[in-house]
Amino acid sequence: MKGLMQDWPLVVPTIIDHARDAHGAREIVTRGIEGPIRRYTIADLHSRARRAAKGLTALGVKLGDRVATLAWNTDRHLEMWYGVMGIGAICHTVNPRLFPEQIAYIINHAEDDYIFTDTTFLPILEAIQDQLTTIKKFFVLTDAQNMPDAKLRNVVCYEDWIGQYDDDFQWADFDESTAAGLCYTSGTTGNPKGVLYSHRSNVIHTLLANSASAFGLTSLDSVLPVVPMFHANAWGLTFAVPSSGAKLVLPGMKMDGESLYELLEGEQVTVTAAVPTLWLALLEYLENNDKTLSSLKSVVIGGSACPQIMIEKFEQNYGVAVHHAWGMTETSPIGTVYKATPETEALEPGGRMKYKLKQGRAPYGVEMKIIDDKGTELPHDGVAFGHLMVRGATVAKGYFKGEGGKILDDEGWFDTGDVSTIDPLGFMQITDRSKDVIKSGGEWISTIDIENLTIAHPDVVEAAVIGREHPKWNERPLLIVVPKDGSAPTREEILAFLDGKIAKWWMPNDVVFIDEIPHTATGKIQKMTLREIFKDYQFPD
Numbered sequence: 001m002k003g004l005m006q007d008w009p010l011v012v013p014t015i016i017d018h019a020r021d022a023h024g025a026r027e028i029v030t031r032g033i034e035g036p037i038r039r040y041t042i043a044d045l046h047s048r049a050r051r052a053a054k055g056l057t058a059l060g061v062k063l064g065d066r067v068a069t070l071a072w073n074t075d076r077h078l079e080m081w082y083g084v085m086g087i088g089a090i091c092h093t094v095n096p097r098l099f100p101e102q103i104a105y106i107i108n109h110a111e112d113d114y115i116f117t118d119t120t121f122l123p124i125l126e127a128i129q130d131q132l133t134t135i136k137k138f139f140v141l142t143d144a145q146n147m148p149d150a151k152l153r154n155v156v157c158y159e160d161w162i163g164q165y166d167d168d169f170q171w172a173d174f175d176e177s178t179a180a181g182l183c184y185t186s187g188t189t190g191n192p193k194g195v196l197y198s199h200r201s202n203v204i205h206t207l208l209a210n211s212a213s214a215f216g217l218t219s220l221d222s223v224l225p226v227v228p229m230f231h232a233n234a235w236g237l238t239f240a241v242p243s244s245g246a247k248l249v250l251p252g253m254k255m256d257g258e259s260l261y262e263l264l265e266g267e268q269v270t271v272t273a274a275v276p277t278l279w280l281a282l283l284e285y286l287e288n289n290d291k292t293l294s295s296l297k298s299v300v301i302g303g304s305a306c307p308q309i310m311i312e313k314f315e316q317n318y319g320v321a322v323h324h325a326w327g328m329t330e331t332s333p334i335g336t337v338y339k340a341t342p343e344t345e346a347l348e349p350g351g352r353m354k355y356k357l358k359q360g361r362a363p364y365g366v367e368m369k370i371i372d373d374k375g376t377e378l379p380h381d382g383v384a385f386g387h388l389m390v391r392g393a394t395v396a397k398g399y400f401k402g403e404g405g406k407i408l409d410d411e412g413w414f415d416t417g418d419v420s421t422i423d424p425l426g427f428m429q430i431t432d433r434s435k436d437v438i439k440s441g442g443e444w445i446s447t448i449d450i451e452n453l454t455i456a457h458p459d460v461v462e463a464a465v466i467g468r469e470h471p472k473w474n475e476r477p478l479l480i481v482v483p484k485d486g487s488a489p490t491r492e493e494i495l496a497f498l499d500g501k502i503a504k505w506w507m508p509n510d511v512v513f514i515d516e517i518p519h520t521a522t523g524k525i526q527k528m529t530l531r532e533i534f535k536d537y538q539f540p541d
């Protein structure tokens with residue numbers, strides 16, 4: 001027997017319609033690419049998204065067509081993405097940090113018809129326009145006054161274009177399984193692969209993100225997603241914030257400590273989110289300028305492991321709670337978030353820190369398990385570590401155009417490529433990417449643990465551990481360190497700092513110093529490049 005409840009479609013336009021009806025006056029604040037801060041309301045966003053949708057329809061964009069954005073987090077970018085999704089077309093958010101050849105590859109692979117971009121990215125597009133075989137027009141997200149002389153064929157000024165249309169427009173009617181967004185993962189090997197979100201998965205992710213087990217936003221919040229919209233939908237925040245009625249603050253292209261501080265204080269931000277490297281810059285700015293944070297309550301940190309020193313500084317020096325989170329483009333992206341439980345609350349601060357360093361627990365909607373190389377499920381004892389597998393309505397079941405073949409096992413589990421533990425309370429802790437794990441004498445060494453501990457050394461900016469061949473143990477850890485400007489820590493000092501904090505057999509066999517560690521387009525350490533740089537390296541012993 002079937003239930004007798006309505007088949008209300010879970011589609012993205014319901015998010016922005018609800019936002020207008022329930023929270024129409026709430027502000028959306030943007031640091032414009034042109035410089036000044038702009039503000040308008042959710043009602044304005046709704047109206048302008050409809051005008052964009054009407055303009056796209058006039059261009060001939062229809063259900064299933066792909067429209068690209070190559071843009072920072074701004075109001076105009078947001079209007080476009082709701083406009084595109086509102087007509088059942090697919091918003092392809094392109095990551096400008098990819099190499100130009102990769103950008104050309106994914107735009108062609110997606111067969112994008114139009115691209116909407118910020119003035120900042122014109123040089124990239126000018127250089128690759130001849131390789132872009134499907135793009136019919138380039139729209140620059142600015143007004144006539146700031147429109148540069150772009151050397152692009154068929155270039156259009158966004159404000160001139162949207163200015164031709166009114167908002168007398170109805171969203172298109174389509175099924176909730178319709179594709180809504182496309183985001184390519186910056187895999188370290190091979191070409192990037194497209195994750196194709198559906199309206200249904202985006203709406204469910206929004207409910208999940210707004211649950212108290214994840215971000216738990218309300219209309220009393222003011223939220224600054226520093227994480228870009230081209231990185232897994234700004235971790236879902238550009239859906240979750242309007243749906244919750246919180247104020248939305250968009251940083252544009254300025255993500256240095258001073259600019260972020262200005263927005264955090266000026267807009268009385270309560271919740272913000274980004275990868276650890278960005279918070280390093282903010283904390284440095286706060287320390288050097290003797291600043292305090294008057295409104296910020298919590299910061300979501302993910303994308304890479306959050307070091308202990310960062311949690312301590314936010315909590316102890318600024319009274320800001322850190323919510324360490326894990327996810328991936330393929331998981332929309334929320335997988336786990338740190339939220340206190342009665343058991344962690346009962347602990348002393350030191351004991352609690354152990355849990356805060358883990359990547360958190362799965363909110364309702366995400367299933368997790370760990371398995372060994374043979375596929376046998378491992379215990380959730382916080383000790384055994386294995387391949388992290390996830391399942392849920394917001395997890396990918398295949399890549400765009402079937403790239404990468406079958407990506408789920410027979411029971412529908414997706415292999416994240418991460419290695420982790422899960423403890424009896426359900427806290428998951430990433431120990432490595434499976435391809436970065438160091439196998440020493442048949443045992444696995446967690447590189448992330450060693451890196452995090454090393455970063456706590458006062459003379460260290462960044463650290464990476466890679467495995468190098470060893471005649472006896474097969475592989476041993478090599479610790480690569482970027483020293484702070486003006487300091488010159490020695491190998492012995494670093495090793496002494498780690499001594500006693502990790503198992504003896506995890507101790508790196510050597511420490512080397514370099515000026516810079518290479519990063520991927522989503523800010524992760526490029527261990528493959530490091531392995532290449534140190535391919536001829538041999539341990540002194």
Ligand code: AMP
Binds near residue numbers: 326333416418522
């Ligand atoms: P992306 O799809 O670019 O967001 O990358 C996803 C990958 O980032 C995951 O599979 C993890 O390897 C890594 N990652 C994300 N969050 C964390 C975290 N909190 N700690 C460690 N690694 C993380």
